[in-house]
Every structure is written in structure tokens, then in C-alpha cells.
Amino acid sequence: MASHRRPKQASRARTYVLTGAAATAVALSAQVSAHAAPAQPNKNEVKAQVDKLLEEQEQAAEKYNGAKEKADQLRKQADQLQDQIARGQEQLNELSTGLAAVAGDQYRQGGIDPSVRLMLSSDPDRYLSQASSFDQAASTQAETLKALDEQQRRLNQQKQEASAVLADLDGQTRALDDAKGTVQSKLQEAQRLLATVSAADRAEIVRGTDGSASRSASRVDPTTLPPATGAAKVAVEAALSKQGADYIWGASGPSTFDCSGLMVWAYAKAGVSLPRTSQEQATVGTNVGTDWHNAQPGDLVIYKSDRSHVAMYIGNGQVVHAPKAGDVVKVMKVDAISINVIRRV
Known part of the structure; x- marks a missing residue:
């Protein structure tokens, strides 16, 4: 009499292993497909992004133009102030030299009080003439001192102005560099986006606003x-x-x-x-x-x-x-x- 045996059932553990492997295979297949066939960039999306980048580039370019114009003006102003300072220093040196000459002349004439010298002089007429010269020298010294003081104040003010202008110039130079960097980064990003589309689409994207190539x-x-x-x-x-x-x-x-x-x-x-x-x-x-x-x-x-x-x-x-x-x-x-x-x- 033939025996009737029930067929062996796959173990539950093996079933789980096979199911898990199949799921993993499906997931990997989907990932590979996604990487193997990336979505083609949408021409209209690329155009919108490129247009936006170029608009931002133009804004940055105008900021660059403004910063450069200001920097050029400041540089010219700084050069003019430096020239004024150099000329002012020369005038200050000349005044100092003149003052030293007057002081030396006084020293050579001695420091005796004019009234005492008048009493000791055997030639009053000659002394009176010398006293007049002495007074003129003293007056010249006072005027020189006043001019020296005014020139020194003027020179200090010019130096302060030059320092402020140079500080402004430094700030404008940084603004200039920032705007330049922004322009270049916007252009590079636009070029990167354009490289993702076909030559025909690229030509269409870069057409002018008026519709002409x-x-x-x-x-x-x-x-x-x-x-x-x-x-x-x-x-x-x-x-x-x-x-x-x-x-x-x-x-x-x-x-x-x-x-x-x-x-x-x-x-x-x-x-x-x-x-x-x-x-x-x-x-x-x-x-x-x-x-x-x-x-x-x-x-x-x-x-x-x-x-x-x-x-x-x-x-x-x-x-x-x-x-x-x-x-x-x-x-x-x-x-x-x-x-x-x-x-x-």
C-alpha cells in the first residue's frame, strides 16, 4: 500500500529571509535606476534660475560701479590731501628756520634791558637805532610765531582729514571686493546651470528680453x-x-x-x-x-x-x-x- 507523505513546507525562517532579500533587491534596483537615469533639467526652470542669477549679477555690478566711483573719488581726494600736507610741512619748516634766525640774532645782541643799555651807551643815537632794530626783530618773531602756530594747526587738520579719507577708502575697497565676488559667483552659477541643458535650450535661454537672439x-x-x-x-x-x-x-x-x-x-x-x-x-x-x-x-x-x-x-x-x-x-x-x-x- 503506497504511503502518503505530506510535502515538506519551507521553514518560516527561510521564508522571512527570502522576503527580506527580495525587498532589498527592489530597493537597490530603484536606487540604481534613480542614479543611472537622473531627471533631465527642465528648460523653463533653468531659464528662470539663470534669469534670476543674471538680474542679481546686474544688481551687484551696479553696486561695484558705485563703490569703484566712490573709491576713485576718495583716492583722488587722498592724493590731494597728501600733496597739501607735503607743501604745508615745507612751509612749516621754512617758518621754523626763520624763527631760529630771529632768535639767534637776538641772542647775539645780548639780553640786557634796553633802558640799562641806554644808560651805559656812550652813543645814544646809535643805541636808539639799534633799539629800533631790536623792536622790529621782536615784532617779526611774534608774527613768525603766530604764523607757525596757524600752519601747525592747519597741518594737523589736513592730517586728520587724510586719515579719515584713507579709512573711507579702505571701507570702499572692501565693498568693491565684496561686490566683485558676488558678481563672479552669480555668473559662475549661471554658467553651471546652462551647462546642464542642451545647446539648443541654452541658446533659447540666453535670448534677450525682447525675444531676439x-x-x-x-x-x-x-x-x-x-x-x-x-x-x-x-x-x-x-x-x-x-x-x-x-x-x-x-x-x-x-x-x-x-x-x-x-x-x-x-x-x-x-x-x-x-x-x-x-x-x-x-x-x-x-x-x-x-x-x-x-x-x-x-x-x-x-x-x-x-x-x-x-x-x-x-x-x-x-x-x-x-x-x-x-x-x-x-x-x-x-x-x-x-x-x-x-x-x-
């Missing part, structure tokens, strides 16, 4: 624009002559520019001196308001709430500007960016 924007012919007059005419023509020139932060010509640097260079060609930053340029001349329809060729159009970008109105609803890193001087629609204020130089 950075280096393929068509040049505007000045003869097609409404006429300007005076300094504005020269400035508009100068700015338009630089279409295609590279944007370089901190540059103000003659071959590379940032936004405010282009305005400074163009108006300098017309003999007009503008402050270095877009924030300062937002205070020059006459306030035209924010409606670009009231703008005239040559007006400065200041953009964004922090006034970190500036362009020049050229007519026909257009401005010429130096947009951002990786871009070139070109024309865009005047209202492509939010207008903060328009100034007539």
Missing part, C-alpha cells in the same frame, strides 16, 4: 529714427554705433559696456558727464515720468523697482542698451521691462 539681433539704422538735437543727438548716435559690442560688467567703453557704462560713454561723447550707476542716473536732469510716450530721443529709461538697469530711448518705441552677461549692445522695445522712471538729460 543675443548675437543675431538686427542693427537699427539711425536714419530711420526721429531726429534728436543737441547733446541727445550725439549720445544717441554714439550709443547706436556700439550695437553688437559685448556686455562686460563694470565696463564703460570704448569696446565693451555694461548698462550704465554705455550711457556714461555715449553722453561723454556729447561733452556731458553722467554718474556711473543706473541708480544715480535715475536722478539726473528732468523727470519725464513713466509713460514712454512722453520720451524723447536721448532720454534715459530706468528699469525695475531697484533701478538696476538703464537704457537710452532712441524713438519709435525703442531703446538701445547693454542687456546682460553673454549678450551684446542692441535695441529692444522700450516697455519690454518694467519702467521705473524716465529722465531727460
Whole structure:
């Protein structure tokens, strides 16, 4: 009679081991898949981040421009004070030498009281003449002492002013270095992000605000624009002559520019001196308001709430500007960016 044996059941412990191994394998597989096929960066997200970085870079660049302008002014002021101190020290030395000569002359004449010398003198007329000379020498000594004291006070004040200016210069130099470091870090981060997308996406991301490709924007012919007059005419023509020139932060010509640097260079060609930053340029001349329809060729159009970008109105609803890193001087629609204020130089 055949025996009927029940098949062996897998042990509970072995079942647990197999289940745990399977779970581990699934988890490892998921991790490997995640590392092996990282998600492709989203073009729109990269563009938003790059745009934000470049905007922050432009803000830092304008801070750099302002700090550099202030540092240059302080350095010039310090040099002038140092020259004044050197000349003042020479004058002080001359006064001291003159005072020493007067004192020596008095010493040689002796310290006898004039009334006693008059009684002992056998020649009163001669003594009276000498006494007059003695009085003049004493008067000269008093004037020299007064001039010496005034010169010393003036020299001490100049030294204090020079010390304060040099301290300010040191602070501006640190601000300059900080702004420069910020600009460079923003640009490096933007470049890193751009390297994560395809060449085609990268080209689309770096297109200008007006929608035209950075280096393929068509040049505007000045003869097609409404006429300007005076300094504005020269400035508009100068700015338009630089279409295609590279944007370089901190540059103000003659071959590379940032936004405010282009305005400074163009108006300098017309003999007009503008402050270095877009924030300062937002205070020059006459306030035209924010409606670009009231703008005239040559007006400065200041953009964004922090006034970190500036362009020049050229007519026909257009401005010429130096947009951002990786871009070139070109024309865009005047209202492509939010207008903060328009100034007539």
C-alpha cells in the first residue's frame, strides 16, 4: 500500500529571509535606476534660475560701479590731501628756520634791558637805532610765531582729514571686493546651470528680453529714427554705433559696456558727464515720468523697482542698451521691462 507523505513546507525562517532579500533587491534596483537615469533639467526652470542669477549679477555690478566711483573719488581726494600736507610741512619748516634766525640774532645782541643799555651807551643815537632794530626783530618773531602756530594747526587738520579719507577708502575697497565676488559667483552659477541643458535650450535661454537672439539681433539704422538735437543727438548716435559690442560688467567703453557704462560713454561723447550707476542716473536732469510716450530721443529709461538697469530711448518705441552677461549692445522695445522712471538729460 503506497504511503502518503505530506510535502515538506519551507521553514518560516527561510521564508522571512527570502522576503527580506527580495525587498532589498527592489530597493537597490530603484536606487540604481534613480542614479543611472537622473531627471533631465527642465528648460523653463533653468531659464528662470539663470534669469534670476543674471538680474542679481546686474544688481551687484551696479553696486561695484558705485563703490569703484566712490573709491576713485576718495583716492583722488587722498592724493590731494597728501600733496597739501607735503607743501604745508615745507612751509612749516621754512617758518621754523626763520624763527631760529630771529632768535639767534637776538641772542647775539645780548639780553640786557634796553633802558640799562641806554644808560651805559656812550652813543645814544646809535643805541636808539639799534633799539629800533631790536623792536622790529621782536615784532617779526611774534608774527613768525603766530604764523607757525596757524600752519601747525592747519597741518594737523589736513592730517586728520587724510586719515579719515584713507579709512573711507579702505571701507570702499572692501565693498568693491565684496561686490566683485558676488558678481563672479552669480555668473559662475549661471554658467553651471546652462551647462546642464542642451545647446539648443541654452541658446533659447540666453535670448534677450525682447525675444531676439543675443548675437543675431538686427542693427537699427539711425536714419530711420526721429531726429534728436543737441547733446541727445550725439549720445544717441554714439550709443547706436556700439550695437553688437559685448556686455562686460563694470565696463564703460570704448569696446565693451555694461548698462550704465554705455550711457556714461555715449553722453561723454556729447561733452556731458553722467554718474556711473543706473541708480544715480535715475536722478539726473528732468523727470519725464513713466509713460514712454512722453520720451524723447536721448532720454534715459530706468528699469525695475531697484533701478538696476538703464537704457537710452532712441524713438519709435525703442531703446538701445547693454542687456546682460553673454549678450551684446542692441535695441529692444522700450516697455519690454518694467519702467521705473524716465529722465531727460
